Amino acid sequence: MKKPTRERWSSKFSEWFDWVLEKAEIYDYGRYPIKGMGIWRPYGFKIRKYVLNIIRKYLDEKGHEEILLPLLIPEYYLRKESEHVRGFEDQVYWVTHGGLEELDVKLALRPTSETIITPMVALWVQSYKQLPKKYYQIGSIFRYETKATRPMIRLREVTTFKEAHTFHDSFEDAERQVSEAIEIYKKIFDTLGIPYLISQRPEWDKFAGALYTIAFDTILPDGKVLQIGTVHHLGQNFTKAFEVRIQLKDGTIDYAWSTSYGISDRIVATLIAVHGDDRGLVLLPSIAPIQVVIIPIPAKNEEDTKRVVEYVRKIKQELAERGVRVFIDERREVTPGYKYYDWELRGVPIRLEIGLREVENNTVTYVRRDTLEKKTIELEEFIDKIHEIFQEVEENMRERAKKYFKERLSRADTIDEARRKIEEKGGIVEIPWCGSLECGLRIEEESGLRVLGTPLLNEEVDIKDKRCPICGNTARSVLRLAKTY
C-alpha cells in the first residue's frame, strides 16, 4: 500500500487511516473473510489496553464494578422491551443451531446488554439500601450493519464495547448518574486529548428504549463527525419489562430506574485520527506501548560501537527505573534512517539518536514525535525531566487537537448558510431552532445534514434575536448539524 498523505478536507483521510492501521500493525482489517470483523494485532492491542486502563480508572473511581455477561440473549428476552427490539431487530445476528440440532429458542448475539443485566439485577437487588448499583463490562457486541463498514468505526463485531449499566431508586438519582457519567466521559476524552461537543440527541435519534440520550461527538480530519460516546436515561422501561421491583425508603414497592452508557473501539480510532500526521501515528505517552525508542548509531570502529551500546543500555536502565516503557532498536540489517521512519510510523513519542558524540559528551539527542523537533541535552537532565517532557508532549497534542476542532465549529442563521459552512470547512454548525419536532425534522431534511441535537441545559447558548429558519418563531435553542459517519 502506498503512503497517502492525510490531507484534511479530502477523501484521503480514509485511505490514510487504512494505511496507518495496516503499516503500524494495529488492526488487520478487510482480509479476514467476514465483513466488518478485524483482528487486533499486538501493537494495537497494547494501545487498546492502555486506553482501557484509563477508562477503567475513571469508572472504578466512581464505584463502578466490572462484570462479565453472557454473549447470547434468548429471543424472548430481547423482545421484552418493545421499543428496544424495534430499534435492533434488523441488526441482530441470530444463532439458530447447536451442532446439527435446531435450537428451540433463537439466540441473539448481544447488540448491547440491557436485556441481560436487567433480569439479573432483579435477582440481586431488593431494596433501595442496595442502590445505586453501577456495573460495567468490556467485551464484544454484534450489529449486522447494512451501511458500509469501516475499520474500528463501523463494525459488525465491535470488540471493544465498554457498556455501563446502573440502577437507582428514583428518576432523580438516575439523572444524577447521567451527570456523573458525562463527567467521567469528559475526563476520559480530555485525558486522551479528544475534543468533543456534548449534545442531547433529538427525539427521533435516541437509543431504542431510552427516555433521552446524551452523546459525545468529535470531528475527524475529513471534517465528518463521529459519535464517540453515549449516555442514556432509561427510565423504568427496562426495569418494568424485567420486573426489577425494589422496596423504597417509605416501605412502598416500585420499579427501579436505570441508565446505560457506552464507549467503543471508536475511541481508539479517534485517538489515531485526531493526533496522527502524514508520517503515521502520533501517540500520547500515556497510551504508547513504547514511550521512548533508542536508536544506537554505529561508530566507525567496533570498540566505539561497543561504547555506544553500553551507553544506550545504561540509558534504558535509568529510564526503566523511572517507569518509562523503553525499547532499544538494535537491528543490524537496517539503517538508522529506516528505523526513524519505522518508529515515526508507529508514533513513539520520543526517539533517542545516540552516537559516539552523545557518549563522549554525556548527552542525548532526542526527537519529539509530535513536533519532530530535535534537541541535544545532558543525559542527567533528560532522565530527570522525562516525565515533564511527556507532559509537554501531551499538552501540545491536546491543544493542537482542540484548536483544529474549534476551527470547525460554526454558526449559521439559515439552512443555506449552514450547508455552505459545512461544505467550506466541515465540522459542526449550529442553527437557531424553535424547539418543535416538526421544524427539527424539516431542518434535517432540507439541509441534507444530520441533526446531532441540542446543547445541554447547563451550556450557555446565544440565541438573542434569533429565529427558527423554518417557522420564523423565536429560537429557544440551537440545533447542531453535521455530516456524520
Place this chain on the structure above:
Amino acid sequence: MKKPTRERWSSKFSEWFDWVLEKAEIYDYGRYPIKGMGIWRPYGFKIRKYVLNIIRKYLDEKGHEEILLPLLIPEYYLRKESEHVRGFEDQVYWVTHGGLEELDVKLALRPTSETIITPMVALWVQSYKQLPKKYYQIGSIFRYETKATRPMIRLREVTTFKEAHTFHDSFEDAERQVSEAIEIYKKIFDTLGIPYLISQRPEWDKFAGALYTIAFDTILPDGKVLQIGTVHHLGQNFTKAFEVRIQLKDGTIDYAWSTSYGISDRIVATLIAVHGDDRGLVLLPSIAPIQVVIIPIPAKNEEDTKRVVEYVRKIKQELAERGVRVFIDERREVTPGYKYYDWELRGVPIRLEIGLREVENNTVTYVRRDTLEKKTIELEEFIDKIHEIFQEVEENMRERAKKYFKERLSRADTIDEARRKIEEKGGIVEIPWCGSLECGLRIEEESGLRVLGTPLLNEEVDIKDKRCPICGNTARSVLRLAKTY
C-alpha cells in the same frame, strides 16, 4: 440455599461448589435462561482478573503477544482442516441470520481459534527470520455441550479461554515450544497452589487436528479428575490447510509448524475447589480481591469507639502503603460475628479484629483464613511482616493441596485393583501397559474408567517386572486411569 458441608468423598462437593459460587457472589449460574452460560459478578470478576494477571505475566515473560481475534468463523474455514471439523462439528453454534436476512455463509461461534489465527499468520509471516511467533488471546469460546453442564467446569460459553498459538520453522522448534508451554503452565499452576499430573493423552483422545496432546489434570475434592490445561503439537496440519508457506534458512519454501495451548475458567474453579473449606472460599493472598479485612469492634462508649475507628484507619493506611489490598468493614447494622462469617465465606486471607484492647496495647489480633488460627501481636511487627505472613499462608495452602493430591495417587497391577483403588479414594491410578492401542482401549473399556494417558518421557516410571493386564506382555509404560469430569 442451605450451607452444605464440603465432605470430600461424597456428592456434597458439587452442592458445596454451587453454594460457594452463589453466596460469595462469584458467578451467577443456572438463573440466566441459557443453559451453560453464567455471569461473573464483581467479586468473582476480580479473582478472575488476578488469576489472568498471573497467566499473562508468565506468557509475556516468554515473548507471547496478546491479540484479539473475531468471534465468528465462516463455515468453509472451519472445514479446511478435516480432523478438526470432525472433532467439533456437533459442538458448534451456528449463526444463520443477520437481521431478517439469511446469511450466504453460515458462521460458527468459535469453539477455539486455530482456524482464525492460522490464515492471518499466512498474511503476516513469510520467512523463518520472523519466527517463532507466539500469540495468545483471552476471550469467549462456545461449545454446544451435550453432557450435563456445570458452572465454570463444563460450560457452553467458556468466558475465560486463554488460548496461545505459536508458529515455527521446524518440527523440532514446535516441540521445543511444547516444552516451554509445559514449563509456563507448571509455573502458573504452582503459583496458584494447584497440584497436577502431566500426561500425554492417548491417541484416541487428542485434540482434533493435533499430532499429540499433553494435558494437565488435577483432582477435585470429590476424587474426580479435571483437565485444567492442554498443550498441542499441531504439526503442519493447520498451516497446510491455510497455506502458511515460509522461506527456510536454506532458501527452500515449506509450511510452518504450529502449536496451541489453552487454559479455561476451570483454573478459577479449581482454585476454589482445592483450597476451599466448609466455611467457604479460602483465597491465596496473590489473587484475593481483599487481602486484609479489618473489623472494628465497637467499644462501650462513643469516645472509645472513635479511638478504635481512628486506629483502624491508621492500620489501613499503613497496609495500603505497603501495597496491601485492605478493606474496613464499617457496617453498623450487623454484628462483628456476622462480619467474621461473611468474610470467611469470601475467603479473605487475613482478618483483623480490632477493639479497645488492641488500641490500648498498640497491637492487632489477626485470624488466618487458611488455618483459622488467631494471634495477637504488636502493630508494628504485623505491618512489617505482612508480606511474610502472606507467604506463609500461600505455602501452607500449597502444601495442603499437594498433600491431599498425593494421597489420591495410587498404583495397581490389575484392572480390578485399579477399579477398587478409585472406588476407595478416587484420584488417579496407574496401571502397567504394553503400549498397544488395542490394550489401551480394552483397559479403558473393562475398567469403566477414563484413560488420562501416559507420563511424559522425561518422567521416571517404575515398571520393572510389570506386565500389561490385558496381553501379559512386558510393560513399556503405565496408563493413568480416573473418573473424570
